[in-house]
Amino acid sequence: MLKIGIIGCGFIGGQICKAIDSGAIDAELYAISDLSENKALKLAASLKKCSPAYMRIEELLQNVDLVIESASQSAVKLIVPQALEAGRDVMVLSVGALADEELRERLFRLAKQNNCKLYFPSGAVAGIDGINSASAAEISSVILTTRKPPMGLAGAPHVEALGIKLEKIEKETLLFEGPASKAVKAFPANVNVAATISLAGIGFERTKVRVIADPTLSRNVHEITVEGEFGKFSTRVENLPSPENPKTSYLAALSAISTLKKILSPVQIGT
Ligand SMILES: NC(=O)c1ccc[n+]([C@@H]2O[C@H](COP(=O)([O-])OP(=O)(O)OC[C@H]3O[C@@H](n4cnc5c(N)ncnc54)[C@H](O)[C@@H]3O)[C@@H](O)[C@H]2O)c1
Structure with missing residues (x-):
């Protein structure tokens, strides 16, 4: 079973955890992390079936198959290169960080070199x-x-x-x-x-x-x-x-859940 680690336990991270906990996504919620340990522990305690471990980011990166960044643009700069260097696939929600050309090229290069996938959900738009x-x-x-x-x-x-x-x-x-x-x-x-x-x-x-x-x-x-x-x-x-x-549209969280389902499904519908 795919082991998932979530970095950023706010609205989007929380919605993804709840989707896994409800059984809508067939994966193991292995670990969660946040700048605020309290926030992460509160989220873990709110789940009914899953009991993800709270891990420091470096530890999480060593222990999961797929890292989901739902934290901030600075987290993308700091953590996503490390995740790719550790050979992990990564889903990036704070995609605005990739407006920085240098970072964008670095992440794409690292993904290729390490044979990893980088996923960018559609977010709050259609099309x-x-x-x-x-x-x-x-x-x-x-x-x-x-x-x-x-x-x-x-x-x-x-x-x-x-x-x-x-x-x-x-x-x-x-x-x-x-x-x-x-x-x-x-x-x-x-x-x-x-x-x-x-x-x-x-x-x-x-x-x-x-x-x-x-x-x-x-x-x-x-x-x-x-x-x-x-x-x-x-x-x-x-x-x-x-x-x-209120800064985040509900559709953005749903698009992350849907991307996760697509990663796990043998049937792929849509481009
Ligand atoms: N792709 C899209 O269309 C789209 C749409 C909405 C939001 N977003 C982005 O997704 C991210 C998450 O959104 P949200 O609504 O869940 O935010 P949120 O503020 O509800 O939660 C973010 C969480 O990440 C934690 N965090 C921040 N920086 C961190 C770091 N360096 N390491 C660990 N934890 C860190 C915070 O403590 C907070 O708990 C934001 O960057 C937001 O801009 C993307």
């Missing part, structure tokens, strides 16, 4: 399967349009640098349009979505991102439009935030 299929031929454009209630963009470096008064926005307003490489710095909260789309398709420079403040919305809406030799498609997701961490 990664379509981008994957389309990329078997030429893709001419990928546009991500993110619409949020204005105050949902508070604190973004772009908003602060331009002194945009979010509370005064009364109608749909385009705040940013540019390559994903710039969008991830201007709106770091959008970084995971933009990064996954860029990795699947045509990269961080050619993927275009638009960020719109819309006072009529209560949910975060991500739309993707892709054009290429195949034709054109568009997807739209209206995300509900998770109850425990």
